[in-house]
Amino acid sequence: MGKKFHLFEVFGIELEYMLINKGNFKVTPIVDALLTKKTGELTADIDNGKIAWSNELVAHVIELKTNGPTSDLNSLSSLFHENILEINNILKEFDSELLPTACHPLMNPLIDTQLWKHSYSDVYELYNRIFNCKGHGWSNVQSTHINLPFYDDKEFEKLHAAIRIILPLIPGLCASSPILEGKNTGFKDTRLEYYKTNQKEIPEMTGLVIPERVFSKVDYYATIFQPIKNAIKPHDTKNILDHHFLNSRGAIARFDRNAIEIRLVDIQECPNADIAICVLIIEVLKLLVNKKLGSLQNQKKWLKQDLFAILNPIIKDAENYKISNLEYLKMFHLNNSATVQNIWKHLYELAKPNIHESHYEALDIILNQGTLATRILKAINEDYSVKNITKVYSQLASCLQENKMFTP
Template sequence: MTVGTEHEYSINDAHFTALPVSDQIIKAICGRFESEIRFGEVNLGKELQKSVIEFVPRTPASGPAALEAQIFSGIEKFYRVFPARYHLLGLGMHPTLTLDRAIVWDHDEGEYYEAYDRLFNIRQHGWLNIQALQINLSYAGEKDLLVQYNRIRTLLPYLIALSASSPMVEGRLTGAMDNRLLFYRENQKEIPGICSGIIPARLSSVAEYKSAQEVIYTELRERDAAILCEEWLNSSGLIIRFSRQCLEIKALDEQECVRSDMAFVAFVSSLLRCTTLPVESDQDSLLALTETAIRQGTAGLLPELEALYSHAWRKATAEERQYLPVIKERIAKGSLAEQIAERYRKEQAIEPVLADLAQCLRANRPYGAE
């Protein structure tokens, strides 16, 4: 199995005000506005909002170390090219960004954005202020695809709890730990099958998946939005990318540094080697667990997470065991969202927290590590 990742970071000034300048950054590098460019060991790309830029490793890998090396080299190169002008920041949402300052990419692919906007209104959280860590896992044929798909869907609530890093919206704590998913799961509510409440149903065949897609495509065509009838339309927490022959996990909030991201790669990869896991598989139960994860982070699923960690450690490779302690720390201390919220309640100031988190990304050091 090979793994690939996608990492989304907000672009900020020195005081962590989000800057809608991804287009200007790309143009400064290559001399023109492009959606994606080669940038050393990574591809650098735009997102819907111009205050976010995406780093993608140029090649997938068999484990987290090679991916980490590629992405972190991209981060280091970015700061060599822009040593003081911009500050990158992880997290699932920018904590203080307001929608009036969220600017949509306006150089190409406008026809897709126009269709989305007409159907769903993209000028809202859930579209414009989201940053995800996406993990892409290869599969070897339909049998392997189905086994891995059905295992991953049962892991999503726990991964959501661990990765939650968006406790603040427009400068205030909301009480939820994963506000990105609160907004994201509603952003296409007019056609609910697109997102499926984050957790997809159990799958018995590829034909079943494609049939469900076609139902959505039919509705889109009826709404004069056939342009959106592509495999990437599916916005569930787990989708199939047939063109890449991989499963794409979309439910995770971006973390504070590349090493923390890779800890999730190690955790998922090791758990997928387990033939049995102490997790629910019933759809209603998974949806209820997801609600707990979104609202409480790790605090609501602590015994289950501890059990999963034990299973992961037993099945992990030597390389993966170098990363899993980050997950152990998240279980012990709380998700990044829980730690941010706790610190903000004590200090009543977010800028120092963001400065520390930005430094974590720049140094590739997990938050709270010595």
């Protein structure tokens, strides 16, 4: 285990993208070819200066991440963008490119899924045996992960308490998966709708998405890790799965690296949007941790069931959902029921003095024109033909290439 850091001293950001064929717009399982082209041999992880590249469970998804913890969030948008340009350049010879958003709108996972066949493949094979990883919830999901450090139990308690409180609001900021298999699913955040039941065979793994009220390492092991270990035992006879890896809540504690990883963020149209969202979430967490919003006691008392009851309709309606739980709103110094969009606007105003102005434009678009899911649906304008969906998502691919916001 490396050096330990204090709260908000450093950050780790991970972005996942799918590879698609430019000709037929289908996902294309050639991440191994891309990684081989980059280094001359196949490796699952590539250090590319400040950003690292790695493979994922399925062969058409690549992950870009900060190469170790960084204290500088504001330069990440351009760093990630440079890597995206480099990858798209390599992919030209395969007539392919990266596509943003959390779900491919036309993919048929039963036909189009290929699992990663190289390193870690024994782990992936076992997952596939237990859960059948051909479904959308496994093979058609791209997210942004935010890793935040804690130094000891005291810091873990504050950070975990704050993260649990903010989790329900996250899809109302960043839902980007409204269309699957050419249809409007009725959920702005279809990725999370699948996330809830993805591992129903072993419910201990995801729980209720919102983590339990546990605020120390000992409690976490007893309440979360132990039940997971017990539940997986009959399936994992060779003991190859790690409990850190198996915990699939919306935020997971990584005691192996003293960090909590937030997993409910759908990936956006470009790093500009992704990093702006990460910065806003982090600044609101700072307000919670520093007791500028709701006391620690108040934050800790929330049951996972009550927080899930707020999260669940937001997965469906994103920023348009109106929260009427006054007890919850009071923590954010709001006295009346409010839409998730207005709650985020209010939190943005509180956090804005600490947010670098390079993020203002992206946040203004998201908070005023709606989540990316809302903007995608507006651009689709009720025409769900393959031709029109391809047209709109090709514009999103251009946004990624140019690192610019999508405004229909």
